[in-house]
Amino acid sequence: MATTLDGEALAARLREDLQESVELLADAGVRPGLATIHMGDDPAAESYVAMKRRDCDELGIDGTHVDLDPDAPASTLHDVLADLNADPTVHGILVQDDVPDYVDWQAAVRRIDPEKDIDGLHPENVGRLVAGEPRFVPCTPLGIQRLLAEYEIGLVGADVVVVNRSMIVGKPLAALATQRGDGGDATVTVCHSRTADLAAKTRAADVLVVAVDSPRFLDGSMVSEGTTVIDVGIGRVPADTDKGYELVGDVDAESVEPKADYFAPVPGGVGPMTRVMLHNNTVEAARLQTDAAIGE
Numbered sequence: 001m002a003t004t005l006d007g008e009a010l011a012a013r014l015r016e017d018l019q020e021s022v023e024l025l026a027d028a029g030v031r032p033g034l035a036t037i038h039m040g041d042d043p044a045a046e047s048y049v050a051m052k053r054r055d056c057d058e059l060g061i062d063g064t065h066v067d068l069d070p071d072a073p074a075s076t077l078h079d080v081l082a083d084l085n086a087d088p089t090v091h092g093i094l095v096q097d098d099v100p101d102y103v104d105w106q107a108a109v110r111r112i113d114p115e116k117d118i119d120g121l122h123p124e125n126v127g128r129l130v131a132g133e134p135r136f137v138p139c140t141p142l143g144i145q146r147l148l149a150e151y152e153i154g155l156v157g158a159d160v161v162v163v164n165r166s167m168i169v170g171k172p173l174a175a176l177a178t179q180r181g182d183g184g185d186a187t188v189t190v191c192h193s194r195t196a197d198l199a200a201k202t203r204a205a206d207v208l209v210v211a212v213d214s215p216r217f218l219d220g221s222m223v224s225e226g227t228t229v230i231d232v233g234i235g236r237v238p239a240d241t242d243k244g245y246e247l248v249g250d251v252d253a254e255s256v257e258p259k260a261d262y263f264a265p266v267p268g269g270v271g272p273m274t275r276v277m278l279h280n281n282t283v284e285a286a287r288l289q290t291d292a293a294i295g296e
């Protein structure tokens, strides 16, 4: 039976460390500011935004949120980004990716000042990561890397298989895990919807990361004994709960857990780690932009 990779517990500890960094910055007269923008109507995105704001309150980060009408023109989003770029109290900017069809999300991300791009999605930050000179790295891969390190799951020479090729998960994870040195030195296979014989690839993994947006997609038949399985999917399945739904990952825990050595579940695995990395990046951005002395 797999050992659970408890992202919730680790994230709680990292938030305490982060609170100390925020206090040190406060002594230097700086309060980190994070602005989130949501232009879509995906209820899941609304709930992430709410969680990020709760984290900000707990951490002492100045969180502002801009909710844009999904019917507004793209220029409205561009104007908001220009204002936030120019605002010295805002150190980090994040645009939720569920924008309406006629808005080009990647084009909007390019309008974020790269020094405020705490999601690490601006081409300058993507390029820096690939070049081995990272500044801001996307939060989900960072969270996965930190979670693996905590449980001393070595990546050196390991076969990492990621089923996802997005800018938020697959591409940056491949760049991170193949880097020389700490948290890297792995061999990475990036799989996607057109991959031939996916199960052969997933069965060959030492570390398997799954984000395919399909509840319980990966079952025990696709996993070998002794694998580390990281679930990054977050689906909502109607259920008889207070909220009317249940969170379900892309991994079928029932058939995978008995075979895996380690398992990062949904909820409680990568999600909370993603959030804490976002706030970490925001504090880092505040330091970068203010050059504040942060103590020894």
Ligand SMILES: Nc1nc(=O)c2c([nH]1)NC[C@@H]1CN(c3ccc(C(=O)N[C@@H](CCC(=O)O)C(=O)O)cc3)C=[N+]21
Residues within 6 Å of the ligand: 047, 048, 051, 094, 095, 096, 097, 098, 119, 139, 168, 234, 247, 266, 267, 268, 269, 270, 271, 272, 274, 275
């Ligand atoms: N520009 C952009 N940046 C993102 O980082 C980004 C995004 N767009 N779009 C959507 C995805 C998804 N995402 C999550 C973050 C935290 C949890 C999380 O904290 N989940 C908890 C609890 C979930 C709950 O209780 O609802 C858990 O898994 O335990 C989930 C999902 C960030 N994303």
